[in-house]
Amino acid sequence: MNKIVSGLVQKNKTKIVLVVLDGLGGLPVNGKTELEAADTPYMDAVAKTAACGLHIPVALGITPGSGPGHLALFGYDPVECQIGRGVLEVLGLGLEVKKTDVAVRCNYATVKDGIVTDRRAGRIPTDQSGKLTEKLRAGIEKIDEAGITFAAGMEHRFAVLLRFPEPLEPDAAMISDTDPQKEGQRPLYPTPLSKNAERVSRIVEKLINAIHEILKDEKTANYALMRGFSKMPHIPTFQEAFGLNALAIATYPMYRGLARLVEMDTPVIEGTVQDEIDFLKGNYDDHDFFFLHVKKVDSYGEDGNFPEKCRRIEEFDALLPQILELDPDVLIITGDHSTPAVLKGHSWHPVPVLLKSPYVLGGLCTGFSERECTKGELGIFRTVHLMPLALANAGRLKKFGA
Amino acid sequence: MNKIVSGLVQKNKTKIVLVVLDGLGGLPVNGKTELEAADTPYMDAVAKTAACGLHIPVALGITPGSGPGHLALFGYDPVECQIGRGVLEVLGLGLEVKKTDVAVRCNYATVKDGIVTDRRAGRIPTDQSGKLTEKLRAGIEKIDEAGITFAAGMEHRFAVLLRFPEPLEPDAAMISDTDPQKEGQRPLYPTPLSKNAERVSRIVEKLINAIHEILKDEKTANYALMRGFSKMPHIPTFQEAFGLNALAIATYPMYRGLARLVEMDTPVIEGTVQDEIDFLKGNYDDHDFFFLHVKKVDSYGEDGNFPEKCRRIEEFDALLPQILELDPDVLIITGDHSTPAVLKGHSWHPVPVLLKSPYVLGGLCTGFSERECTKGELGIFRTVHLMPLALANAGRLKKFGA
Numbered sequence: 001m002n003k004i005v006s007g008l009v010q011k012n013k014t015k016i017v018l019v020v021l022d023g024l025g026g027l028p029v030n031g032k033t034e035l036e037a038a039d040t041p042y043m044d045a046v047a048k049t050a051a052c053g054l055h056i057p058v059a060l061g062i063t064p065g066s067g068p069g070h071l072a073l074f075g076y077d078p079v080e081c082q083i084g085r086g087v088l089e090v091l092g093l094g095l096e097v098k099k100t101d102v103a104v105r106c107n108y109a110t111v112k113d114g115i116v117t118d119r120r121a122g123r124i125p126t127d128q129s130g131k132l133t134e135k136l137r138a139g140i141e142k143i144d145e146a147g148i149t150f151a152a153g154m155e156h157r158f159a160v161l162l163r164f165p166e167p168l169e170p171d172a173a174m175i176s177d178t179d180p181q182k183e184g185q186r187p188l189y190p191t192p193l194s195k196n197a198e199r200v201s202r203i204v205e206k207l208i209n210a211i212h213e214i215l216k217d218e219k220t221a222n223y224a225l226m227r228g229f230s231k232m233p234h235i236p237t238f239q240e241a242f243g244l245n246a247l248a249i250a251t252y253p254m255y256r257g258l259a260r261l262v263e264m265d266t267p268v269i270e271g272t273v274q275d276e277i278d279f280l281k282g283n284y285d286d287h288d289f290f291f292l293h294v295k296k297v298d299s300y301g302e303d304g305n306f307p308e309k310c311r312r313i314e315e316f317d318a319l320l321p322q323i324l325e326l327d328p329d330v331l332i333i334t335g336d337h338s339t340p341a342v343l344k345g346h347s348w349h350p351v352p353v354l355l356k357s358p359y360v361l362g363g364l365c366t367g368f369s370e371r372e373c374t375k376g377e378l379g380i381f382r383t384v385h386l387m388p389l390a391l392a393n394a395g396r397l398k399k400f401g402a
Numbered sequence: 403m404n405k406i407v408s409g410l411v412q413k414n415k416t417k418i419v420l421v422v423l424d425g426l427g428g429l430p431v432n433g434k435t436e437l438e439a440a441d442t443p444y445m446d447a448v449a450k451t452a453a454c455g456l457h458i459p460v461a462l463g464i465t466p467g468s469g470p471g472h473l474a475l476f477g478y479d480p481v482e483c484q485i486g487r488g489v490l491e492v493l494g495l496g497l498e499v500k501k502t503d504v505a506v507r508c509n510y511a512t513v514k515d516g517i518v519t520d521r522r523a524g525r526i527p528t529d530q531s532g533k534l535t536e537k538l539r540a541g542i543e544k545i546d547e548a549g550i551t552f553a554a555g556m557e558h559r560f561a562v563l564l565r566f567p568e569p570l571e572p573d574a575a576m577i578s579d580t581d582p583q584k585e586g587q588r589p590l591y592p593t594p595l596s597k598n599a600e601r602v603s604r605i606v607e608k609l610i611n612a613i614h615e616i617l618k619d620e621k622t623a624n625y626a627l628m629r630g631f632s633k634m635p636h637i638p639t640f641q642e643a644f645g646l647n648a649l650a651i652a653t654y655p656m657y658r659g660l661a662r663l664v665e666m667d668t669p670v671i672e673g674t675v676q677d678e679i680d681f682l683k684g685n686y687d688d689h690d691f692f693f694l695h696v697k698k699v700d701s702y703g704e705d706g707n708f709p710e711k712c713r714r715i716e717e718f719d720a721l722l723p724q725i726l727e728l729d730p731d732v733l734i735i736t737g738d739h740s741t742p743a744v745l746k747g748h749s750w751h752p753v754p755v756l757l758k759s760p761y762v763l764g765g766l767c768t769g770f771s772e773r774e775c776t777k778g779e780l781g782i783f784r785t786v787h788l789m790p791l792a793l794a795n796a797g798r799l800k801k802f803g804a
Binding site for chain 2: 004005008078207359360361362363364375376377378379381385386387388390391392393397398399400401
């Protein structure tokens with residue numbers, strides 16, 4: 001389908017704004033969802049004349065991670081374009097991942113007499129683990145032809161990026177995990193699962209030994225277990241796929257990383273949602289697609305904090321008039337997945353969406369909420385179709401067939 | 403999916419009537435769509451007890467041409483069964499296309515000293531171009547083993563059909579366009595893009611030279627540029643796919659051509675919608691599926707003429723009781739795509755549909771319109787699923803699995 005869409009793309013001067021309130025969808029507490037309980041006069045007003053509906057990031061019943069959720073919003077089928085855990089981890093820690101790189105999630109662990117006695121090295125504190133990672137960085141810069149970069153994570157977690165001089169074969173990172181997943185066993189050997197992975201796996205073996213050599217005198221964190229060896233997926237850029245010059249406005253590294261996967265412009269931005277909107281205004285002329293990411297809605301959902309999730313939705317709503325003033329040709333407000341406070345985590349529930357454009361029916365919803373969106377003209381659809389719909393409403397797609 | 407449906411088909415004496423109000427779907431002007439603004443008491447009454455919904459010909463956001471729109475209504479996936487531009491052009495000019503044929507869109511052009519100086523030969527008037535086509539017809543009847551048929555079009559346009567003695571390989575018409583798309587360049591060579599296309603391309607080359615030989619003394623239209631070399635798609639006939647003996651009732655050649663693609667009976671019919679309905683009545687006993695096409699709804703949508711599009715919808719509505727009197731087992735009223743007057747062209751918007759049969763829920767919609775159909779029991783679904791639904795309601799599909 002994506003190939004068909006790409007073949008129909010035509011360019012014009014329109015502007016598309018995609019606002020992602022991370023984890024927007026919710027579930028009722030005392031009869032109302034977060035979005036229903038929140039006081040959102042501006043989104044409600046827009047929803048009345050917009051095209052509304054609910055979208056499903058992966059499939060009914062499937063809870064998406066942030067990666068699949070965003071890739072689907074960006075118009076890529078998240079089942080076809082799977083992002084490795086290593087790549088996601090590294091993106092989340094703020095590193096750039098290139099087509100020449102292999103990314104790996106790592107744990108500091110305790111190994112005694114060749115046996116893993118603690119897979120998490122006693123969950124060492126983040127500052128202590130950070131110092132160890134600094135030590136690794138100082139001691140290991142290159143193994144054979146691969147440049148090595150370490151990124152510190154929370155507690156016992158860190159990540160490694162192996163950068164090769166040239167792009168790798170698609171299956172070059174198919175290497176088995178070294179984490180045995182149980183204490184009392186030996187660390188596993190990094191086995192290449194394809195012919196093309198042999199070169200990388202030989203370097204990984206040397207890397208594991210080099211890390212152990214540096215850490216061997218540590219009391220607990222004397223070893224590194226590795227999981228999720230992965231490369232960047234081979235996907236067309238956003239520009240190639242949709243002919244759009246896109247700007248990502250996100251304050252969290254993970255979401256900038258996801259935008260960078262499809263080669264949106266992704267400047268490092270810090271601050272509040274107001275700062276993000278200021279950045280949108282300041283850069284409105286230079287791009288034709290804007291991905292504006294609001295993180296905190298999800299964070300409070302994950303914490304199970306219903307009232308604070310509502311407050312963060314209200315905070316965005318109060319700022320919405322500033323985006324409406326820009327008068328984009330197409331404005332979409334939605335989430336990348338649901339994060340109901342009652343579930344304290346991502347969920348499988350379809351995500352409410354509104355699409356404002358001159359070319360919609362409208363008039364079917366009295367406000368913006370999960371239940372009102374079930375009445376909308378967009379119905380319940382797979383998230384991957386949202387981008388073609390945005391392009392169509394912006395006059396950016398030619399007719400299919402004669 | 404189609405194979406599964408075909409495997410479940412069982413025959414009976416039921417009648418299915420599919421009314422296609424071309425380009426039916428619309429968008430609001432002063433708050434009401436064409437279908438909402440039109441006074442349609444009969445369709446509204448049927449919608450109240452019918453199964454209603456909205457269908458998507460290709461995918462969300464994709465605007466279908468007439469070809470994909472109709473193929474989907476006929477139960478064929480328009481993404482899998484793509485029809486070449488040459489075939490569509492020839493069908494539109496009223497010629498029959500067989501499995502032995504290669505169809506080509508042509509322009510009369512001006513070529514001087516081997517350079518295209520006008521791709522459209524000054525947009526010569528239709529009557530003049532018709533005379534030239536007559537000249538070609540008289541001069542060229544056969545090239546090698548291929549019979550040659552010319553069809554005159556509007557202004558500088560015409561079409562050619564090459565008929566071979568036997569059916570051709572699926573890729574036998576994969577030949578590059580000879581139209582350079584820009585003035586000041588040489589006409590391109592008709593290059594075969596597959597091994598099987600070499601034979602056809604050799605004949606095309608001779609044809610281009612033969613045409614130039616006849617036209618060479620013309621002042622402007624002294625050359626033919628060719629595009630969209632194509633064959634009939636390899637698809638099962640309507641009878642093979644659904645076990646239905648179908649009659650197409652359409653006054654425009656293009657739609658008869660589309661019906662002929664799947665081998666419906668397609669007599670040449672002229673006149674008004676009343677004439678079409680008279681034809682339906684007169685031939686009701688001899689067939690079990692009827693495709694009745696009403697063109698003018700789309701035409702006025704394309705013109706951006708909102709009130710006249712409404713009037714054409716009303717015109718059909720007033721005639722609907724005559725169809726209801728026939729009491730078909732299944733009656734479907736819908737469009738092949740939307741053509742909102744505000745957009746002056748086809749659009750991506752889902753198309754309202756009502757399906758009248760004894761085996762529906764009904765009672766969900768107060769009338770027939772885009773917005774009422776969002777409340778219907780059929781939801782929003784891909785058009786290709788409409789035919790199985792029609793067959794099921796006619797008792798023409800067995801159970802799948804035990």
